[in-house]
Amino acid sequence: MNGWVRWAAPPAIVVSIAAPAHAVRYLSVEQAQKVAFPDATRFVEAHVLFTPADVASIERRSGQKVRARGQQVWRALVDDRIVGFFIVDYVIGKHLVIDYAIALDPGGQVRHVEILEYRESYGGEISNRSWLAQFVGKTSRDPLELDQDIRNISGATLSSRHVTEGVKRVLALYDTCLK
Amino acid sequence: MTPVSSSVRRAQPLLGTFVGIAASGAPRDALHAAISRAFGSVADVHHLMSFHEGDSDVSRLNREAASWPVRVHPWTYEVLRLASELYEASGGLFDIAIADALQRLGLLPRVGADPPATAGARSPEPPVELLSRDRVRFTRGDVRIDLGGIAKGFAVDRAVATLRACGVPRGLVNAGGDVAAFGPEPYTVDVRDPRHPGRILLRVEIRDEAIASSGHAFDRVAGGASMAIVDPGSGRPAAAVRGASVRAPSCVIADALTKLVVLAGQSADGLLARYGASALLVPCGGDILVSHTWAQGVRSAS
Numbered sequence: 001m002n003g004w005v006r007w008a009a010p011p012a013i014v015v016s017i018a019a020p021a022h023a024v025r026y027l028s029v030e031q032a033q034k035v036a037f038p039d040a041t042r043f044v045e046a047h048v049l050f051t052p053a054d055v056a057s058i059e060r061r062s063g064q065k066v067r068a069r070g071q072q073v074w075r076a077l078v079d080d081r082i083v084g085f086f087i088v089d090y091v092i093g094k095h096l097v098i099d100y101a102i103a104l105d106p107g108g109q110v111r112h113v114e115i116l117e118y119r120e121s122y123g124g125e126i127s128n129r130s131w132l133a134q135f136v137g138k139t140s141r142d143p144l145e146l147d148q149d150i151r152n153i154s155g156a157t158l159s160s161r162h163v164t165e166g167v168k169r170v171l172a173l174y175d176t177c178l179k
Numbered sequence: 180m181t182p183v184s185s186s187v188r189r190a191q192p193l194l195g196t197f198v199g200i201a202a203s204g205a206p207r208d209a210l211h212a213a214i215s216r217a218f219g220s221v222a223d224v225h226h227l228m229s230f231h232e233g234d235s236d237v238s239r240l241n242r243e244a245a246s247w248p249v250r251v252h253p254w255t256y257e258v259l260r261l262a263s264e265l266y267e268a269s270g271g272l273f274d275i276a277i278a279d280a281l282q283r284l285g286l287l288p289r290v291g292a293d294p295p296a297t298a299g300a301r302s303p304e305p306p307v308e309l310l311s312r313d314r315v316r317f318t319r320g321d322v323r324i325d326l327g328g329i330a331k332g333f334a335v336d337r338a339v340a341t342l343r344a345c346g347v348p349r350g351l352v353n354a355g356g357d358v359a360a361f362g363p364e365p366y367t368v369d370v371r372d373p374r375h376p377g378r379i380l381l382r383v384e385i386r387d388e389a390i391a392s393s394g395h396a397f398d399r400v401a402g403g404a405s406m407a408i409v410d411p412g413s414g415r416p417a418a419a420v421r422g423a424s425v426r427a428p429s430c431v432i433a434d435a436l437t438k439l440v441v442l443a444g445q446s447a448d449g450l451l452a453r454y455g456a457s458a459l460l461v462p463c464g465g466d467i468l469v470s471h472t473w474a475q476g477v478r479s480a481s
């Protein structure tokens with residue numbers, strides 16, 4: 001085989017290209033709301049607080065543990081008509097913390113799931129912090145670093161299983177608290 | 180307010196991973212609308228080619244195509260046509276009919292009744308026969324297909340086509356490490372080191388082309404199994420090559436050829452040339468190798 005040559009990267013460089021925890025901020029809550037419901041004239045926030053019975057119901061329906069004491073939910077309105085729900089959630093995987101938003105139509109069908117932000121770590125230092133607290137209050141006025149210092153990585157197949165499980169839990173929340 | 184050209188980047192969980200789409204060079208609202216449609220294309224591929232969804236084309240084929248011809252969506256047909264071409268070109272090494280081996284390794288769930296075990300009795304005959312009018316038939320009763328080695332790249336290509344059709348001048352689509360970019364300016368893509376997943380091996384600039392990677396550290400799956408590339412001859416995970424990245428004109432080709440480079444190692448160079456592709460190969464021991472045309476546009480570090 002003559003088609004191959006040794007790839008000569010200076011070893012020092014290979015070692016020094018650190019791969020720090022990879023973090024990407026995609027959309028703010030407001031931007032994601034607009035994307036999910038472009039026709040909505042306003043979004044009315046309701047911070048749903050769970051009773052112990054709610055937690056039990058959501059855990060039973062979804063098979064997922066409820067970590068938070070409540071959930072950020074917005075009703076998307078066109079004038080006074082509800083056109084859907086916009087719910088912000090987060091999940092913690094082995095190597096990832098993901099803030100994401102779920103858009104539901106008024107009947108509780110998932111319109112789409114949009115990632116707001118994720119942080120990747122191979123160190124495990126992220127496991128016990130409340131990322132929701134960091135996330136609250138972010139608006140489109142916050143600086144966006146789109147296309148700046150955001151890296152595309154080939155070879156990073158990350159499972160989205162945790163988000164899929166989170167969506168199940170949010171749908172159970174819809175059935176328990178919003179329906 | 181005057182619409183200004185801007186840049187948007189979004190991500191959705193699809194294809195069992197995260198699909199990221201970046202687009203720039205048009206007003207923000209137009210970019211958002213185009214990206215939403217591009218995610219729709221990826222979701223369509225997901226629903227057609229998922230092994231796990233009962234009403235996907237793949238599931239219908241696995242239930243029925245051993246008994247009678249099954250009509251599939253033109254996209255599924257196109258992927259199966261390419262898979263058949265690669266099967267022929269690689270002497271049977273690229274084989275989508277390895278769902279049974281993946282199930283034995285616990286990488287795919289078992290569904291329905293198991294076909295009779297036929298390990299070691301592989302036929303040289305292609306497992307899938309392509310008929311007219313988008314119809315498909317399996318050539319043996321024990322065939323179960325999985326398009327996991329090719330559908331992700333195809334989905335990236337469809338998303339790129341949708342963005343272009345919407346008039347987006349520059350964009351990038353990344354489905355769990357299968358990346359394609361288009362437009363006047365290149366995008367920078369970091370390639371993860373398969374030996375050290377916390378490190379970046381090198382940095383590549385791509386423009387109007389795609390890059391995909393496979394390897395032990397890349398394809399980590401839940402449950403501890405480390406790699407989802409199975410040698411159809413032995414039914415066991417490929418082992419001699421630690422990882423590979425392939426650059427190709429389309430992402431479906433890049434995606435499929437990474438599997439072949441991992442399986443065939445250096446002897447995959449004829450296939451790479453045939454599809455206008457180049458590769459970086461990380462063996463389990465020894466030097467990293469690249470095919471001759473790889474170096475164009477590659478920077479080793481920043």
